[in-house]
Amino acid sequence: MTILFEQPALIIFAFVMIGLLAGFVKGAVGFAMPMIMVSGLGTLLSPELAIATLILPTVASNLLQAFRTGIRAAYESAKKHRLYLLICLSMILVTAQLVTSLERWVLYLILGIPVTFFATLQLIGWRPSINPGNRRPVEIGVALFAGSLGGLSGTWGPPTVLYLTALDIAKRENLRVQGVIYGAGSVVLLSAHLKSGIFNAQTWSLSALMLVPAGIGLLSGMAVQSKLDQAKFRKITLIVLIVAGLNLIRRGVLG
Template sequence: MLFSFEFSPIAVATLTFLLAGFVKGVIGLGLPTVAMGLLSTVMAPAQAASLLIVPSFVTNVWQLATGPRFGALARRLWPMMAGVVVGTLAGTGFMQGSHAGQAAIALGVALMAYAVLGLTAMRFAVPPRAERWLGPVIGAVTGLMTAATGVFVIPAVPYLGALGLPKDELIQALGLSFTVSTVALAAALAGGGSFETGTAGASALALAPALIGMSVGGWMRGRVSERMFRRCFFLGLLALGAHLASRALI
């Protein structure tokens, strides 16, 4: 059976989704990044990604549904979303079997890259004429990264941030990208035999701590300096990514 955990992994999973939900509540993203990084220290990446599916889907649909311009964003971003689906399905099996060690290394590297981008506050700009060809490429690369690591922030988040969207539209665009990535990841894991009925039940149980954490994070958003929180968050991701990559190499 896929999820035959002792007390410690269950406790780790519960605390992980509380923390991951809290981070998402404060800064609007980070649930899969935190969850995959921490869960991969106590279980295989494919197991961690399977636990992630329901909390990620529900919280991202919530984020997507609260934005102002879903139709316009969907029409603008559909080539990127198609690339995400194709890339994720093409990478089916990357996290499983003999690829698990490489997946852990890739996850560590992805976390470090994301942390460095966040700490340096690098900003990019994508000209409108480049969106037609660049969007599908970014989507496909994001899909391959999703299939290999369970994390769908690189390079999707920097790309969406470079489109110059207003704040509310950017949050909704991130929700759209994360939702499509979650569904594509679930399909890839199901195709590889890692996301089954029992797994879906375990993932559903992880939803409650994720929603509690997200609610607390939303409450804390106006009471803590977001700049300081983001700095601590990215430094933590950098250390976690280095730990995962080095552990997989040893």
């Protein structure tokens, strides 16, 4: 906990606001909490601390999303997409162990490039499609990539969203599958970083503190979800993510 309170007041204020924003967006549109946290916190803290901080809020919000429509429905979704889940979770577990051995500038690029790239794809409205005959190799390839990205950056949502969009499944089922993949992945990420040492006696309290603003933001977002212009709000969110991602890239390039 002292890690945060050793920071200037402006940093503490920014920490709280990032948590509120990430939670609000998650509650309102159902995505982007890790992307907002990792891009926002990455501009204030070290990449390792940014990843550690997002873990507990991500676990809590994703489990809520996964089980919102019931345990049975979540189980059926997990069963239907078990290959994707197995590969993605395995890669998160493996690649998370590499974070502590990477140079800081490399981590900034790993955090910034995917956020910028996938936010841009969503902003321009690119909608992929999958030939039924190629579904299995595409599923394996995307799961390998998403899991690797998740272990290194703490966010595996963007490629997962693109994959599920390409499958053209019903929106309700899409959100539930996302919740299951994110929920299971966040639990694995927690376990992986307990082993890597990133989530430790010093950083867990920082992550626990983030639960408060993120939780308040989440409940607020859920409360106003039906009143928002979803398309406009989503567009603004993506633009903010692109700007934050470009700033992380800048820090990586400049060292």
